[in-house]
Amino acid sequence: MHDLKTIRDNPAAFDAGLARRGIAPQAEALLALDARRRAAQTAFQEMQARRNDASKQIGALKRSGGDATALLDEVAVLKEKIPALEEEDRALGAEIEALLVSLPNLPADDVPDGPDESANVEIRRWGTPRAFDFTPLDHDALGEKLGGMDFDAGARLSGARFVVLKGALARLQRAIGQFMIDLQTNEHGYTEIDPPLLVKDGAAFGTGQLPKFTEDLFRANTGHWLIPTAEVPLTNLVADSILEEAALPLRMTALTPCFRSEAGSAGKDTRGMIRQHQFHKVEMVSIAHPDHSEEEHQRMTRCAETVLQRLELPYRVMALCAGDMGFSARKTYDLEVWLPGQQRYREISSCSNCGDFQARRMKARFRPEGEKGTRAVHTLNGSGLAVGRTLIAVMENHQTADGGIQIPEALRPYLGGLERIG
Template sequence: MFDIRWIRDNPDAFDAGRRARGLEPLSAALSSLDDRRKAAILRLQAVQERRNAAAKEIGQAMGRKDAETAERLKAEVAGLKAEAPALEAEDREAGAALQDALMEIPNLPGEDVPVGADEGGNVEQHRAGQKPGFPDGFVPREHFALGEALGLMDFDAAAKMSGARFVVLKGALARLHRALGQYMIDLHVDRHGCEEIDPPVLVRDAAMFGTAQLPKFRDDQFRAGDDHWLIPTAEVPLTNLVRERVMDERELPLRFTALTNCFRAEAGSAGRDTRGMIRQHQFAKVEMVSVTAPEASDAEHERMTRAAEDVLEGLGLHYRRMLLCTGDMGFASRKTFDLEVWLPGQDAFREISSCSNCGDFQARRMDARYRPAGAKATRFVHTLNGSGVAVGRALVAVLENYQDPDGTIAVPQVLRPYMGGLERIGPAKGKS
């Protein structure tokens, strides 16, 4: 969220950032809203000051026994008092209009972010790992075909209970899904220095506003009763851990990680990935959140992205890193790296992690600050978030990359300790 004073002081930079995102300039319109707000404040202040002055004059007139003047002033005060509610309402409305406009503005892209209209403008940074080798003539199957053939992935049972975009995992696939989440969270805690958090998955409006899911993306969220939302990502509760806090610089950086279920309405995804586990209403994800001083956030962004890459490399998966262009970045992001994993069944790369530097955009919405060493004034922190990684999509990648022509699935070496030593997943009992 932006400070209107910064926009007024830097209108050209603000509008240039919006143009890079493919949006219309807005500094002039916002300045007009601010002028309206200021004018309403000045009018209300003038009325209040005149009421106070007139009240004193009434006392002076009565002291002089000037009844006529006192009555005239009393009438003036009564008129001013009657005028005040309308002016107060105008002040509130002008302030609310400006606030609403500021809440709808996405973050500005960093200077090193490529300008582009959509995903076609994203820039590949590097690739790692190798595509799996399959026998000649073998056509790799997609994950849902593999899972259903094993009798361990049931979309029909899930649909009867919950509708489309849900799945029931059974037996060894359920354990593999759990193993993936445990492997990831252990990696981020033990190797990458994150503090493990077990956060609520129900949050209030203020928390969703703080990380910018509200108000713009209300239709993408699941409401839970009158007071709560189901989290679309653990970014929401993890980032809000520093809400309305002033931290000492020595506390930074803060690094959190959590394995949670996440819930998304997928309101804009009609017809996309309708089969399988790529795009579901409920899914598990390991999230990373960092809170840093502004000068450290670029380096922290690289560190976080490497931590997510470490997961994929440990699983022996082929992937590429993409720098997202201005037209494909998220609302709160100033710079984003996407990691895309190779899926042989789709013969394509698909996103499995997104790591974003939000600068002070979320911190302003949450009023999260720190005090630099030796300074009296506080500064807004920078916040970063990244999936490390999406557990369901990692399961998809393991199934498709580790499949054998006989339909069985080899268990990656790093997951076998979490699987009780199981090396290969075969059909469920009674399934051949």
């Protein structure tokens, strides 16, 4: 959420940031509401002070035998007016907050301009797409040929965008998830967390899923939300808290199922496992000092890249333009893995620096050493990686001419030394 004081100090910069997101100016409307609210607060304080003074004068007059009728009438009028000002203050505050929480984070200065993914900028590449001496299969055709990927069963059980994995492919997916979580904890220093998969409104609000993206979430009949990513519970572990500066950065990771309704994705990736309602993902979250969040962002992105390198999967790193970034992000790098079956790069991880945007919504702060006040922390999140999409990439990049899959060296210890499926 945005800081109203910052908007007051530089409304033009605020509107310029929104314009880069393709959003119309909002500062004038916000500041007009703010002026009305501050006027109501001033009038309330003045009336309260006058009522208190008048009450003291009434007491003095009564003790001296004077006539307090006029003052009593004045206090009666003030008592009638004060609740209306309190209500005006509350209503204007709610209106300001509703507008503020609907607006996305402002892009960092070095984020490329552009309206959509066509303006994203390639930063670097790793690996060379394999030259096959046969026509490589899509993962869905390969999976069905191996008898380990059953989309018909998924549809019978749950509908579209579900799949049943069987046998070796189910085991391979589990191995990929275990390899990733071990890498992020043992080598990269993230603390493994096993969080709830159901969260309350406040947690979904804190990371920016609510209220804007309600239709993208699944809701239980208990009122809980199924997590769309472990970013939600992990980041909210510091909600409503004041951390010590020495504790930063906090680095957390989790391997969890994730649930997304994929609202607005009708007709996109309807075949295969690219876009599912249920999938597993290893999430990384960092709670960082504002002065070091850019450095932490680069580190997190490298941690995600390491997974792809160990699995021998060619990829590229893309800096997202202002118009393509997620709601809470101020800067995002996407990792896109090469998929031979589609002959294109596809997103497999997003690593985002959210600045203090989520922290303000969550009231997550730290106390700088030697200072009395507190500051908002910076929050970062990234996929390290999406397990299902990594399974797809392993299958397609390491497939063999006879319809099998060669297991990358890094995964073999998780499969009892197995070198090949098929």
